[in-house]
Amino acid sequence: xxxxxxxxxxxxxxxxxxxxxxxxxxxxxxxxxxxxxxxxxxxxxxxxxxxxxxxxxxxxxxxxxxxxxxxxxxxxxxxxxxxxxxxxxxxxxxxxxxxxxxxxxxxxxxxxxxxxxxxxxxxxxxxxxxxxxxxxxxxxxxxxxxxxxxxxxxxxxxxxxxxxxxxxxxxxxxxxxxxxxxxxxxxxxxxxxxxxxxxxxxxxxxxxxxxxxxxxxxxxxxxxxxxxxxxxxxxxxxxxxxxxxxxxxxxxxxxxxxxxxxxxxxxxxxxxxxxxxxxxxxxxxxxxxxxxxxxxxxxxxxxxxxxx
Amino acid sequence: xxxxxxxxxxxxxxxxxxxxxxxxxxxxxxxxxxxxxxxxxxxxxxxxxxxxxxxxxxxxxxxxxxxxxxxxxxxxxxxxxxxxxxxxxxxxxxxxxxxxxxxxxxxxxxxxxxxxxxxxxxxxxxxxxxxxxxxxxxxxxxxxxxxxxxxxxxxxxxxxxxxxxxxxxxxxxxxxxxxxxxxxxxxxxxxxxxxxxxxxxxxxxxxxxxxxxxxxxxxxxxxxxxxxxxxxxxxxxxxxxxxxxxxxxxxxxxxxxxxxxxxxxxxxxxxxxxxxxxxxxxxxxxxxxxxxxxxxxxxxxxxxxxxxxx
Numbered sequence: 001x002x003x004x005x006x007x008x009x010x011x012x013x014x015x016x017x018x019x020x021x022x023x024x025x026x027x028x029x030x031x032x033x034x035x036x037x038x039x040x041x042x043x044x045x046x047x048x049x050x051x052x053x054x055x056x057x058x059x060x061x062x063x064x065x066x067x068x069x070x071x072x073x074x075x076x077x078x079x080x081x082x083x084x085x086x087x088x089x090x091x092x093x094x095x096x097x098x099x100x101x102x103x104x105x106x107x108x109x110x111x112x113x114x115x116x117x118x119x120x121x122x123x124x125x126x127x128x129x130x131x132x133x134x135x136x137x138x139x140x141x142x143x144x145x146x147x148x149x150x151x152x153x154x155x156x157x158x159x160x161x162x163x164x165x166x167x168x169x170x171x172x173x174x175x176x177x178x179x180x181x182x183x184x185x186x187x188x189x190x191x192x193x194x195x196x197x198x199x200x201x202x203x204x205x206x207x208x209x210x211x212x213x214x215x216x217x218x219x220x221x222x223x224x225x226x227x228x229x230x231x232x233x234x235x236x237x238x239x240x241x242x243x244x245x246x247x248x249x250x251x252x253x254x255x256x257x258x259x260x261x262x263x264x265x266x267x268x269x270x271x272x273x274x275x276x277x278x279x280x281x282x283x284x285x286x287x288x289x290x291x292x293x294x295x296x297x298x299x300x301x302x303x304x305x306x307x308x
Numbered sequence: 309x310x311x312x313x314x315x316x317x318x319x320x321x322x323x324x325x326x327x328x329x330x331x332x333x334x335x336x337x338x339x340x341x342x343x344x345x346x347x348x349x350x351x352x353x354x355x356x357x358x359x360x361x362x363x364x365x366x367x368x369x370x371x372x373x374x375x376x377x378x379x380x381x382x383x384x385x386x387x388x389x390x391x392x393x394x395x396x397x398x399x400x401x402x403x404x405x406x407x408x409x410x411x412x413x414x415x416x417x418x419x420x421x422x423x424x425x426x427x428x429x430x431x432x433x434x435x436x437x438x439x440x441x442x443x444x445x446x447x448x449x450x451x452x453x454x455x456x457x458x459x460x461x462x463x464x465x466x467x468x469x470x471x472x473x474x475x476x477x478x479x480x481x482x483x484x485x486x487x488x489x490x491x492x493x494x495x496x497x498x499x500x501x502x503x504x505x506x507x508x509x510x511x512x513x514x515x516x517x518x519x520x521x522x523x524x525x526x527x528x529x530x531x532x533x534x535x536x537x538x539x540x541x542x543x544x545x546x547x548x549x550x551x552x553x554x555x556x557x558x559x560x561x562x563x564x565x566x567x568x569x570x571x572x573x574x575x576x577x578x579x580x581x582x583x584x585x586x587x588x589x590x591x592x593x594x595x596x597x598x599x600x601x602x603x604x605x606x607x608x609x610x611x612x613x614x615x616x617x618x
């Protein structure tokens with residue numbers, strides 16, 4: 001930032017032939033191109049989201065892209081629709097349960113790993129990375145096969161057939177999100193200033209008090225970020241849910257996917273806009289909540305960006 | 309879980325205090341119990357929902373399919389041989405993912421560069437704006453393109469312009485490519501942005517002072533320094549692209565047949581679990597190769613440690 005006058009923006013040069021002018025006017029061209037590029041990419045990222053929101057206010061009864069004037073009627077229909085309400089409630093149940101489990105277990109594991117022996121820590125770390133990296137479709141199918149097979153086994157043993165439902169969805173969602181919280185909290189722990197903890201011990205603070213008064217407040221932004229991220233990922237998840245959900249536990253993303261297959265309507269857009277509103281409300285409340293406890297200039301977004 | 313919670317507090321205390329060395333045996337045992345308690349929940353999850361499902365898939369990949377589908381015990385490499393001979397979903401996925409990664413690089417590098425060096429006080433706003441799409445539903449962002457690219461949208465517009473009313477974008481690999489680049493672009497930008505942020509910019513000044521031009525400075529100074537970020541970004545977008553399933557379903561109408569679609573087809577439609585399992589294992593092996601190459605690369609230079617994979 002302190003060196004705006006120096007033409008460092010040589011990204012342009014890479015794709016240009018060597019004969020292109022390198023000095024003088026090229027600086028201005030490069031600056032202009034960088035700006036234009038950035039603007040276009042942000043448009044590219046946001047136009048689809050804007051299109052969904054704008055067309056959810058479309059008053060038309062015909063095709064979704066025929067503009068029929070501003071109207072809230074689709075929101076009225078969607079919010080009054082019992083089926084959609086059911087899917088929304090299911091999504092909230094799944095998202096909240098997953099976030100609670102993932103935040104608790106992920107935070108505890110991050111704290112436990114600090115004191116775990118090396119022979120345990122290394123394979124555990126490997127599993128954490130595997131659970132984050134492995135493609136969702138692979139883990140979804142593997143989990144489905146695992147559930148089906150173990151249900152077969154338990155049925156043979158007990159005569160009772162377990163079914164796919166909330167427990168299977170939440171259990172499958174929690175895997176990825178435990179690792180996510182673990183990584184966020186651990187990053188925070190490793191960057192933590194230990195002098196306060198040591199000062200607390202010098203002043204005869206018990207481990208219990210030291211944890212709640214010193215460590216926990218410092219970890220809180222990461223824990224909150226982890227909770228909100230887990231909720232959003234679970235609330236929005238389609239791939240895993242579609243394979244491990246059972247009768248009556250279908251979530252909102254599954255409903256939206258069904259609608260897409262039949263053809264997008266303004267009602268689909270209204271449901272989507274409501275989903276966007278919920279997740280963005282979560283993001284911004286988290287942003288606001290963590291602003292106090294966070295380090296200067298840090299927020300949920302930057303915690304995520306820097307660890308993402 | 310609830311029972312473990314009260315044990316949490318002593319965590320930060322134990323490791324570095326010299327007291328640990330002289331504490332009586334009972335305290336050490338208790339400390340070990342606390343550690344196990346803290347890790348029990350996550351470990352249980354990893355064992356039941358990660359190791360067990362993957363182990364079953366590996367086991368099934370060597371098995372045989374029964375006539376009604378599902379799995380029958382056995383030990384054969386036939387499923388892998390079949391996966392090898394019907395490799396078209398793999399090659400399609402590889403081409404799409406490599407192409408998508410290159411496009412993300414071309415689009416993401418200048419963007420990260422602008423945010424890191426030119427954005428000034430709007431920097432954090434631009435970062436947040438980059439997080440928002442990442443934070444919102446993948447499904448919604450993907451289906452939005454149905455309206456934009458559809459016959460009443462961009463495809464109709466281009467069709468009118470070139471005088472071809474049958475011109476379509478949806479259902480073609482182009483739409484799928486656009487979808488995956490759109491979906492994963494932020495994952496490319498974050499690591500590049502972070503490396504650019506941490507870079508010592510006085511090196512660039514020094515290069516200029518020594519008379520190097522734009523191109524030389526970028527190639528000899530900036531590029532080597534941010535290379536780990538570029539590689540990290542590439543692996544972060546390449547891996548989910550390889551396993552993509554939803555985008556080809558929605559924007560490709562299922563016509564661009566990637567591994568993810570092949571897997572679902574084998575497991576659910578054909579009910580050939582061993583066949584699907586062999587493909588899943590092959591996909592995991594491809595990814596392990598990519599990650600090994602990545603780790604090998606970053607361990608070559610110490611700079612690589614600045615950016616971890618997640």
